[in-house]
Amino acid sequence: MKWIVVFLFFSITLKTEAQVYFSNGEMKYRQVFLDTDDFGDxxxxxxxKSLEKLKNDSLRLKVLNDLGYFTHTRNLKKSLSIINKGLEEARKKGNVYWEGKLQVSQGAILLRLDELDWAEMVLKSAIEKIPENETWLLYTNLGYVFERRGNLGEAFEYASKTLKIGEKYGDEKAIAMAYSDMSNLFWKQGKPSIGLEYGLKSLALFEKRNLLDLDFDFTLHVVGNNLIKLNRLDEALGYFQKSIAIGEKYGFYNNLSDTYIALSDLYNQKGDYIAAEKSGLEALKYAELLENDFMIMRSLLSLGKSNNSIGHFSHAIEFLEKSIQVATNDFGDKYYLSLVYLELSKAYEGDKKFAKALEASRTYDKLKQSVFTAEADQRISLLQTEMNVSQKENTINLQEARLEKQKILQIFILTLAGFLVVILGISYVVLVRRKKYNLLLEKQNLEKEHLLKEIHHRVKNNLETISSLLALQTAKIDNKEFQGIMEETQNRVHSIGMIHQRLYQGGNLKTIEMKDFFLNLGEYIIDTFNASQRVSLICTMEPLELEIDQAIPIGLIVNELLSNSLKYAFPNGNKGSIKVSLSERESHLYLQVSDNGIGIGTNPEVHGSGFGTQLIQLLTRQLDGKMSLVTNSGTEVFFEFQIHKAA
Known part of the structure; x- marks a missing residue:
């Protein structure tokens, strides 16, 4: 009887202690945010405490992994210590599976400690140790590593891997995580509309699971970020408030700091600077509780922003310089570090410290270029001008002081009056001569413009001649493959010829209007393939003019993609449409070509010589761009090109 009482006491104690309990002769464990949402203080x-009573090796390692992983929401260093202990036990017992699972948790913690290279090494080491259906969390964290480095393309690839694993095994949590990460990446790329779409899809899946876990909380924050960029501030506020409620309920310090940083930006946009600073201080509080330098530096950045907004430049400088000290020289995330230097430049400028403002602006430009692309030198030039003006104002003040001391103002005015008479006479003569010279220049410009049009006309005619020769030669070729290559070459020549035709026919000899060019190019290529009755071209873009150095490579890229769609996307006489759009935002060009055909599948068959693909890659590098491919429904290709303009 005494043994039974002790046994019951032991069982009740374990059940009270964190979901570990004895049932049917064995120890069992209810996982938080899977079997329960009881995640109290x-x-x-x-x-x-329950670890002391666990003798089953696998169950003990499972509890150690969960303990370490969820501790990272409140104390990163302690969580890493717990995971390292679990890894040591797993290796001693030769348990490869739990070694891999613990390495995934270790990598997640390391990247939050800004140990990005170590995190990448640990995560990649775990890939072969765990089953494919459980690798989605590993790939999610690898995506975070590359996102923190500013390599958004690589990060998106890992999010896509997470999505494929979730879809293959019907894992809604993995799919929700992939959508959440894609939403965050689109937000960073400055595409909030697409980001919002993916964020809402993620939330719908999380809500279906009916568990308010760490990742659901983070996705609320991401949706709010996208809404801020869309200037839907009141809607964003609702998502942030819901995120904070979950974070405070469960003690998700990292998410709380993240969301309060975003709230600070929101209140800044609303003009409520007191609330903005208060939110920044809340963000800093949770970042310091977590002992997370990454979140601390971002919290200090938000406080610098809010102080800049209200004109407290000296306070802003103090917060921003401290943010840089926390980041240190080898800080991994150059995206946020660049934002610190941008705000620091504004603060120095507001504090009349133009030399320091110029230096901070240059550092921002360098960091921004290493992550995405360098912005135009306009801001640096402006700061240089302001600094020069400030120096000239000081010189003028000294000269005026000397003039007052010397008391020669009256003599100066009389002398100046005499000079003015002379200058007026000289000015009249100069104006008459300049008028004649301007008329001569105008005449010469008209002659040069006529000559340039003639050159473009002749180039276009020569290209047409080459195209015709290619057509004649193609007609005499029996080999279908070689004949196809010749036809593709003819289309490329014709594409370039169309650009020169636009130049001599248009009013501007330097630029091409791309929407009209795409429509004419598409009509020509569709006619070439005899597909005008079954394939339509949709050009969803505003009129946009490009210089010839950009227009020709982009025209050739679109030529290749249109040809590929017509050859492979609509087999057996299928009907469909091809969409083309080109837009310019913030010194970038965004090109999108998509079709609603059969798509290329997960293992696309290689057609032809592959020259078209090589040409697209070469032209993309020539334009300092990058390409992304999406094959969810049909085929969709995105390009992002930098625009290099003279300062």
Whole structure:
């Protein structure tokens, strides 16, 4: 009887202590945010105590992994210590599976400690140790590593891997995580409309699971960020408030700091600078509780922004310089570090410290270029001008002081009056001569413009001659493959010829209007393939003019993609449409070509010589761009090109 009482006491104690309990002759464990959402203040403490009573190796390693992973929401260094202990036990017992699972948790913690290279090494080491259906969390964290480095293309690839694993095994949590990460990446790329779409899809899946976990909380924050960029501030506020409620309920310090930083930006946009600073201080509080330097530096950045907004430049400088000190020289995330230097430049400028403002602006430009692309030198030039003006104002003040001391103002005015008479006479003569000279220049410009049009006309005619020769030669070729290559070459020549035709026919000899060019190019290529009755071209873009150095490579890229769609996307006489759009935002060109055909599949068959693909890659590098391919429904290709303009 005494043994039974002791046994019951032991069982009740374990059940009280963090979901570990005895049932049907064995120890069992209810996982938080899977079997339960009971994640109170004492959960982690009780879970740690229950480890002493766990003898089953696999169950003990599972509890150690969960304890370490969820501790990272409140204390990163302690969580890493717990995971390292679990790894040591797993390796001693030769348990490869739990070694891999613990390495995934270790990588997640390391990247939050800004140990990006170590995190990447650990995560990649775990890939072969765990089953494919459980690798989605590993790929999610690898995506975070590359996102923190500013390599958004690589990060998107890992999010796509997470999505494919989720779809293959019907894992809604993996799919929701992939959508959440894509939403965050689109937000960073400055595409909030697409980001919002993916964020809402992620939230719908999380809500279907009916568990308010860490990742659901983070996705609320991401949706709010996208809404801020869309200037839907009141809607964003609702998502942030819901995120904060979950974070405070469960003690998700990292998410709380993140969301309060975003709230600070929101209140800044609303003009409520007191609320903005208060939110920044809340962000800093949770970042310091977590002992996370990455979140601390971002919290200090938000406080610098809010102080800049209200004109407290000296306070802003103090917060921003401290942010840089926390980041240190080898800080991994250059995206946020660049934002610190941008705000620091504004603060120095507001504080009349133009030399320091110029230096901070240059550092911002360098960091921004290493992550995405360098912005135009306009801001630096402006700061240089302001600094020069400030120096000239000081010189003028000294000269005026000397003039007052010397008391020669009256003599100066009389002398100046005499000079003015002479200058007026000289000015009249100069104006008459300049008028004649301007008329001569105008005449010469008209002659040069006529000559340039003639050159473009002749180039276009020569290209047409080459195209015709290619057509004649093609007609005599029996080999279908070689004949196809010749036809593709003819289309490329014709594409370039169309650009020169636009130049001599248009009013501007330097630029091409791309929407009209795409429509004419598409009509020509569709006619070439005899597909005008079954394939239509949709050009969803505003009129946009490009210089010839950009227009020709982009025209050739679109030529290749249109040809590929017509050859492979609509087999057996299928009907469909091809969409082309080109837009310019913030010194970038965004090109999108998509079709609603059969798509290329997960293992696309290589057609032809592959020259078209090589040409697209070469032209993309020539334009200092990058390409992304999406094959969810049909085929969709995105390009992002930098625009290099003279300062």
């Amino acid at each position: 004492d959960y982690l403490e009780n879970l740690e």
